[in-house]
Amino acid sequence: MSLNTALISVDVVAFRLFNGKLHVLAQRIQTDRNDSQWMLPAGKIDPVKDQSVDDTAYRQLERLTSKKPGYMEQVVTLGDNQRDSRGWSLTIVYYALIDSNDGEQLTPGAKWLPADIETLQEQLAYDHSRLIQQALDRLRSKIQYSSLPVYLLPDTFTLSEIHGVFSAVLDKAPPMRSIRNRFLQGDLLIDTGKLKRGSNRPAALYKVNQNSETWLFDRLYISTR
Amino acid sequence: MSLNTALISVDVVAFRLFNGKLHVLAQRIQTDRNDSQWMLPAGKIDPVKDQSVDDTAYRQLERLTSKKPGYMEQVVTLGDNQRDSRGWSLTIVYYALIDSNDGEQLTPGAKWLPADIETLQEQLAYDHSRLIQQALDRLRSKIQYSSLPVYLLPDTFTLSEIHGVFSAVLDKAPPMRSIRNRFLQGDLLIDTGKLKRGSNRPAALYKVNQNSETWLFDRLYISTR
DNA sequence: TGAATAGTGTCTGTTAGACACTATGGA
DNA sequence: TCCATAGTGTCTAACAGACACTATTCA
Incomplete structure (x- = not known):
């Protein structure tokens, strides 16, 4: 008996500042059409590579950027039979804060998108803009009483x-x-x-x-x- | 492709006051030996009965008590290859607050245990005392700035x-x-x-x-x- | 009436915020 | 020297906490 990670994913909302504006890390989705579709760094737990869910989250980030987050925190786990058309699914959502030092190497297909919820709703697939909203809510709350x-x-x-x-x-x-x-x-x-x-x-x-x-x-x- | 919930569980730490002391809801585990072993209300997601993970949490509580929590909140999702000897496992932890009104009907095998961490460590199976500790940490923190x-x-x-x-x-x-x-x-x-x-x-x-x-x-x- | 608990008045300390002020280096 | 931005001094408001005080019921 092993953990079937088919419909369990770990999604990371990474935040970074560019020119005084908040951005979110995303990766391009392969599409036939020319218009861009994006998704958050996300993936399944790899029972061999990962020792813990935190490891999975770090690994999703590492796939897209050379930068290590200075801060990372689990936001919530969402699970229901609505999010995914295939039925029941589980998502463990993290958010990560990335410093503004130079020297980032982005994987091809990765891009920092401006954290504007209206625009993101059009750009992002699945319910990823909702996940960003929840991560952003947490960040907005915690920034007010923490470092x-x-x-x-x-x-x-x-x-x-x-x-x-x-x-x-x-x-x-x-x-x-x-x-x-x-x-x-x-x-x-x-x-x-x-x-x-x-x-x-x-x-x-x-x-x-x-x-x-x-x-x-x-x-x-x-x-x- | 469906969600294999084999090693995914939803565990609920329900708190209630008796005689001015904090208690935690537990259920007896079947053992051959005479000494009592206890566990938290916990169980798998039922893709048919449950529309969401919150539903699963409520259902675990309903199995043990007739009382509805006045407040319930997800604490964290723990997942690693250490907690369960069978390998990778995931647990979504909730805590619930139960009012002190009378009229509770407890399912046989259910019991409110005093929330004393040292004693609970001996009474509880698996890593459930650790889950209680995390829920208690959250409660202790949030009580100080909320209703x-x-x-x-x-x-x-x-x-x-x-x-x-x-x-x-x-x-x-x-x-x-x-x-x-x-x-x-x-x-x-x-x-x-x-x-x-x-x-x-x-x-x-x-x-x-x-x-x-x-x-x-x-x-x-x-x-x- | 006295013990015990409920509830008030008021002063202090701390910190957010308003706002006027001084300080400093670049153009 | 002017100006923009950095940084300080100081007063007010809000609220936690200390503490002395008054209020109300029961035994």
């Missing part, structure tokens, strides 16, 4: 760039004063001593204190509700 | 009884002043006008405002950290 924003930024970043993450994810952001107070408290960030130049007054560059795990604050921002 | 406590109480209850829920779940509780301020704000509760007598000064009895969904507050209690 998640840093996982979408480069290794070193300014506090304004954290503000930018909020704008990209929520379309609104807390005031810089609040972001400053929150992120400079405790040992969350380390001042690298370097400056980001090019703007007018240069901004201090911070990096994540590796000793500290993903930080959970005990209050939500109110201005982003 | 979840009310789902463990009778239809009408006093504010002191909310305090009791915190004590049962966390072994510590916020001051009554804070509970009062939080739960009497907004339209969360309705004063029934009735009083709970028997103690010295009678306490006002409240009920949940059915118009309001599960309430999420924007701060954690600090005293229960």
